[in-house]
Structure formats: structure tokens, C-alpha cells
Amino acid sequence: MKQLDFTVRSNEKLNDQNHLIKVTPSNHELLPEIFPGQFVQILVDNSPRIFLRRPISVNFVNKEKNEVWLLIQAIGEGTGRICEAVTGDRMNLLFPLGSSFTIPGEKGNYLLVGGGVGTAPLLFLGKMLHDKGVSCDFLLGGRSEKDILQRRDFEKYGTLYCATEDGSFGEKGFVTRHSLLENKRYDFIFTCGPKPMMVAVAKYAHRNGIACEVSLENLMACGFGACLCCIEKTIRGNVCACTEGPVFNLNELTWLD
Amino acid sequence: MARLEVQIGDLQLRNPVMTASGTFGYGTEYSDFIDLGRLGGVFVKGTTLEPREGNDYPRMAETPSGMLNSVGLQNKGVDYFVEHLYPVIKDYDTHMIVNVSGSTIEDYVACAAKLAGLDKMPAIELNISCPNVKEGGMAFGTSCASAASVTRAVREVYPKTLIVKLSPNVTDIAEIARSVEAEGADAVSLVNTFLGMAIDVERRKPKLSTITGGLSGPCIKPIALRMVWQVYHAVNIPIIGMGGITNWQDAIEFILAGADAIQIGTYNFVDPAASVKIVDGINDYLDRHHISSVNELVGGMNHF
Structure with a gap:
């Protein structure tokens, strides 16, 4: 730091x-x-x-x-x-x-799911996966076409799928209802966005036995573990989302309890 | 820089700038940003006899020029501190002071007694002013009788420098200060946070899970400064002043109002290097005003 x-x-x-x-x-x-x-x-x-x-x-x-x-x-x-x-x-x-997404060594099918401005860290993650020779699918959601940001950048590093609430781009509805989730089998899911979206993605991953990491945006003051304000309940008790996170493996969280 | 040296009880501080409990972790969190050896002292996170998980999220709400928190003394307990944290921080080149909190007088006494045995812990700060715990905490600091009894009980088991941290959530802070002085406190530190709250109007919900929390930051500075000035006129023991300090001018204000030393609190979150900048700023001020010791400034406000 x-x-x-x-x-x-x-x-x-x-x-x-x-x-x-x-x-x-x-x-x-x-x-x-x-x-x-x-x-x-x-x-x-x-x-x-x-x-x-x-x-x-x-x-x-x-x-x-x-x-x-x-x-x-x-x-x-x-x-x-x-x-x-x-x-x-x-x-x-x-x-x-903070912590980072795990870049697994293994080949497999990777899905990066983002909503709104929560797509931000997925671009850099997609690039790193691409550099490792892993191709990934991006599934991005927003209210309408103008809310799907940086499309050309994402397309450099993987295949882009989209969902918009008004149907102006990609499939109509939430990312969590996108047909991709029914049609393709994934080994790893990384997600960042509004909490209801991430919880839905987490449930999908859990149901299908897919490894999943989520990036939280808890309210924080310091950002480096001093104030203890941004805590997240985990299986190890309350931890700082700024130092132990913002990226957590789903298995560490208590979301599905 | 001998002219920055300050005495608090048996503690010889290299300068009057310290960091406030709950805003500085165990010092370790800041070692990437500053040389801890440049500080007068570090007050580590509030420590209780038993481990505490703290309050539920959300625990923080930003307010104009400040913030509310309701952390609720999350810590792993004094035994964990003694076994795992003390060995790491004991060799830091500054005074490491533990902030001690509790729900009962027996808790405070047991916690203080365990800390008394640590060679390199020269002092404790008795926290009778935490607004974020259901039992104890601030309740001890809001009446003279309870402030006196917890100070007296801890004094019996704790022979080293005993600093008592006062709550501003009282009618007359000076009389609380007098009551802990009478029971043998070596110094007082003030102020802890002000009880406050904030509401999310769209959701009609409190912004903190606990509804109320402690307000800190520049928004409390004028009130904190007034309280330091009142206590300065009430007691003869040293005063450690704090409340919204963000720069050297603020620090000098507190010293002129009567503080022998100061603590930087919430502003550490904004500028993790603020404390060392304030040390340099005080030194420059002494240069410019041809003052040979910072102690000459204490309570040195001129009157009209």
C-alpha cells in the first residue's frame, strides 16, 4: 500500500x-x-x-x-x-x-458477471485471464443499452453477452435470467455488482456446484483495515471487507445460510 | 527535537502527537504509510476482557465534515492481545498504549491487571466513554460516582501510567475530570465521540444498524476544544486533547486551550500520514515563534 x-x-x-x-x-x-x-x-x-x-x-x-x-x-x-x-x-x-480475484491455473469455462458500474473490475480480470490463455464469457447487465459500458474493451478479451432491463440491448431482463446460464456449463464464476444481483448469481453457482468469487462494496471509512466499519459476516466471524476482501470466495460468506 | 518532548504521567513522549484508539488499529496497519517512530505514541484499538464481534453492518455513515460509527469495540480480547499482538508491536519505536474497555468494573480491573504485567506497555487508557456498547462503556463516564469507582478500582491493580478517556456526552465534563483525578488518574484524554444519528430518508431507515453511534471528525472540533479548555481549568493532571484534529493548526489550538498532548483520530482514515505532518507543522510553528519548548504553549491562549 x-x-x-x-x-x-x-x-x-x-x-x-x-x-x-x-x-x-x-x-x-x-x-x-x-x-x-x-x-x-x-x-x-x-x-x-x-x-x-x-x-x-x-x-x-x-x-x-x-x-x-x-x-x-x-x-x-x-x-x-x-x-x-x-x-x-x-x-x-x-x-x-484489498484482495483480488483468484486467477486459477486450470483451463475451464469462466464466466464474469457484472451489473452497472460493478462491471468495472471485470475488464482488468478478463484481460489477466486472457493473458493466461484463458478465454472467458462476460455477462453484463444494465438498465438500458447506454448503461452497458466499455463494450469494445470487453470484446477484446472474451465473448460478450448482455441483458438490459428495457430490452434495448441483448436479452431483456436481469443478467441472472439470461439464457446463457441455462445453455452453458461453467467451472468458475466471478461477479461484481448490486448485492441482489450477486446473491442471485451466488445461488446459481451454489446450485450448480460452480466455484464462485464475489466482489463486495461495503461502506468503508479507511480502506486499509483500521476502522473496522466495512465488516462482512463470514464463517470466520466479522472481517474487514477492505483487507480480507473486497473479493471473497462464496464459501467464506454466510449469504446462503 | 528535545523541545517537542512532553511528559504524561511517567511517560516521556518524543513529541505531543499521538494517534487515537479505534482509528489506528495496532499501528501495523499504518506502517506502509509512515514511520511509527516519529510519533509520540499510539493508542491501540479498544480491548476488552472477552472477545467481541462488534455491532452489525452498517456501522458507518458519513456526515458533513465527519462520520458516525458504531463499531462496538470489535476485538479479540485481552488474552489474544497479550499472546498474539503484543509480541508484534512491543518493539515499535514509540509508546504503545492499550485502550481498555469493559461492561463491568470487574472486567476493567481484570483486563488492566493482565496488561500491567507487560514490560513494554507503559500505560493504559481507560475507556469509560464508548457510546456503542449496550452495557458499560459510556455509562461509566457519564456520572462522577461511576467514573470515580472504575478509576479507583483500576488504580489499585495498575501501577503504571493511567489515562482516563472522557465522554463528551455529559452536562459538565470538568466535574467528571475532577472525579477521576481525585481517584488517582495520571492524565485524562478527551473527547471520545459524540452520540449522534443519521437517517436514510428514501428508505426511512437509520443509517447505522444500532440507530445511534459516535460522531467524530472536524465537525466536532469546536466543541471538543471548548471541553479541553474547561477541563484545563478544572484539573492539575496532564490533558490529552482530541476531536476533529486534521492539521498542525488544529493541534496548536488544542495545546493553547490546555492540552499537553493531542491525538489524531478520524483524520488518519483520510490521510494516513497526517500525524507525522502535524509533528513537522508543530516544530515549524515553534521555530517561527521562537519558542524553546512546546510545554510553554500549554494553556497559552491570550485573553482579550
Whole structure:
């Protein structure tokens, strides 16, 4: 973990709420190893009401450009302020934080299920799996077509399946009702998104005996295990989602009890 | 930097900047960000006789310029601390001080007695001010009689430096401070969090599982500062001031109001290196004002 100033290289508005912000260390130092599923804590500057940092998952790491991509939904005052960043602005980050998705050594069928802005860490995960020679399926969901973000990026690393609530893109309905889940047999599922979606995915995985990892977004203050606010109930008792997670194996959680 | 040295009971601190219990884990959590050896001391997470799982999620709600928490003293208990955490932290190059909490006087006494035997634990901070536990905690800190009796009982078994952490959720904090001073407390630390709450209006639900929780951060600073100033005029023992400190100016304010030393709390979450920046800021301030010892500043507010 370290605290470092980054410089904003670009801030691209992907739809009415979501921004893709690309940052690089201001002092040009090389990024340390960052794993898919890990997150950063962004300091919200010049916003006196906002006190705490905002935890944002790593969307992608471009090693050649020494660049971290952050996909941020401007949902409140803090994230709204962060999304106002322009090229050249400084952004103070604590990073890399938390656990990561397991990249299994075995070949098999991998499914990455994401909803809304929860698709963010799955791009980097898909890339890492792709680099290991594993091809995966992405199953992404959103309210409508404009909410399915970064489609072209995802398509570089696997096959893309989509579901939208209004049916404007892919199948109509929730990802958890997508026909893919009936038609193909998977060995590993990784998921990130709204909790009801992840619980439904977890139940599907459990029912079908598929290994499953989920990425949580519990409310947190510090992001590095000091405040004990973001706890998740596990089979080992209450643990910090920021240090033991955000990625958990389904078997560790008590969701299905 | 001898001019930053401060004495609290038998403790000689290299500087007056310490970190507040519950915001700094066991120090280990911060070792990637700062050199712990630059701090005057570290107050580790509240420790109880028996392990505690803490309260249910959600335990945190951000509020304007601050946050509410209802962690509820999640910790693995004093025996686990002695066996597994003490061996790791005992050689840190700063004073490591355990915050002790309990539900009954017997709990406090048993916990303090176990800690008294640890060579490299020079002090404890008696937490009679946690607002997030159902029994004990703050209840001990809100009446003079109970504050006095728990201090007296722990004093009998704990010969080293005994600091009592006061609750701000009282009518007159100065009289509580006097009552623990009378029972042999070596110092007081103040303030713990203010009892508060927040409601999610869309769901019409409390933002904390416990409904109420402890408010901390810059939003409490003016009240905390006033309380330190009141206690300064009420007791003769050293005062460790805290409540919303984010920078060296805040720290100097607390010292001018009467604090001998200060603790950085919630702001550690925002800037894990804040504490060392504040040490440097205090040192620069002493330079600029040609002050030879930080002790000269204590209670040094000028009046109109």
C-alpha cells in the first residue's frame, strides 16, 4: 500500500452518470503490481462537507502507459466532485488496496458477471485471464443499452453477452435470467455488482456446484483495515471487507445460510 | 527535537502527537504509510476482557465534515492481545498504549491487571466513554460516582501510567475530570465521540444498524476544544486533547486551550500520514515563534 499523487490524463464521460478517468503517478514512478479486484481510495479535494475518501475499484491497468483506469459513477457529492476532474488535475490515492480475484491455473469455462458500474473490475480480470490463455464469457447487465459500458474493451478479451432491463440491448431482463446460464456449463464464476444481483448469481453457482468469487462494496471509512466499519459476516466471524476482501470466495460468506 | 518532548504521567513522549484508539488499529496497519517512530505514541484499538464481534453492518455513515460509527469495540480480547499482538508491536519505536474497555468494573480491573504485567506497555487508557456498547462503556463516564469507582478500582491493580478517556456526552465534563483525578488518574484524554444519528430518508431507515453511534471528525472540533479548555481549568493532571484534529493548526489550538498532548483520530482514515505532518507543522510553528519548548504553549491562549 502507498499514498501517491496521480495526474489525470483524461476524463471521458461514458454516459449520463459514468466517467472513465485515466491517471498516472505524478512523479512518474512505475506502478507496483496491481491485481484485478483491488481498489484505490481517492481523496475528494475542495469539498468541505465531504470528509472520507471514495473507494473505487481498479477498472484496468495499462502497464505500457503506466496508467490506472478508474470507472466512476457520479452518484453523490463525493463521486460527483471526483468526476469533475480535468486533464492535468492531481488526485491523491491510497493503493493498491484489498484482495483480488483468484486467477486459477486450470483451463475451464469462466464466466464474469457484472451489473452497472460493478462491471468495472471485470475488464482488468478478463484481460489477466486472457493473458493466461484463458478465454472467458462476460455477462453484463444494465438498465438500458447506454448503461452497458466499455463494450469494445470487453470484446477484446472474451465473448460478450448482455441483458438490459428495457430490452434495448441483448436479452431483456436481469443478467441472472439470461439464457446463457441455462445453455452453458461453467467451472468458475466471478461477479461484481448490486448485492441482489450477486446473491442471485451466488445461488446459481451454489446450485450448480460452480466455484464462485464475489466482489463486495461495503461502506468503508479507511480502506486499509483500521476502522473496522466495512465488516462482512463470514464463517470466520466479522472481517474487514477492505483487507480480507473486497473479493471473497462464496464459501467464506454466510449469504446462503 | 528535545523541545517537542512532553511528559504524561511517567511517560516521556518524543513529541505531543499521538494517534487515537479505534482509528489506528495496532499501528501495523499504518506502517506502509509512515514511520511509527516519529510519533509520540499510539493508542491501540479498544480491548476488552472477552472477545467481541462488534455491532452489525452498517456501522458507518458519513456526515458533513465527519462520520458516525458504531463499531462496538470489535476485538479479540485481552488474552489474544497479550499472546498474539503484543509480541508484534512491543518493539515499535514509540509508546504503545492499550485502550481498555469493559461492561463491568470487574472486567476493567481484570483486563488492566493482565496488561500491567507487560514490560513494554507503559500505560493504559481507560475507556469509560464508548457510546456503542449496550452495557458499560459510556455509562461509566457519564456520572462522577461511576467514573470515580472504575478509576479507583483500576488504580489499585495498575501501577503504571493511567489515562482516563472522557465522554463528551455529559452536562459538565470538568466535574467528571475532577472525579477521576481525585481517584488517582495520571492524565485524562478527551473527547471520545459524540452520540449522534443519521437517517436514510428514501428508505426511512437509520443509517447505522444500532440507530445511534459516535460522531467524530472536524465537525466536532469546536466543541471538543471548548471541553479541553474547561477541563484545563478544572484539573492539575496532564490533558490529552482530541476531536476533529486534521492539521498542525488544529493541534496548536488544542495545546493553547490546555492540552499537553493531542491525538489524531478520524483524520488518519483520510490521510494516513497526517500525524507525522502535524509533528513537522508543530516544530515549524515553534521555530517561527521562537519558542524553546512546546510545554510553554500549554494553556497559552491570550485573553482579550
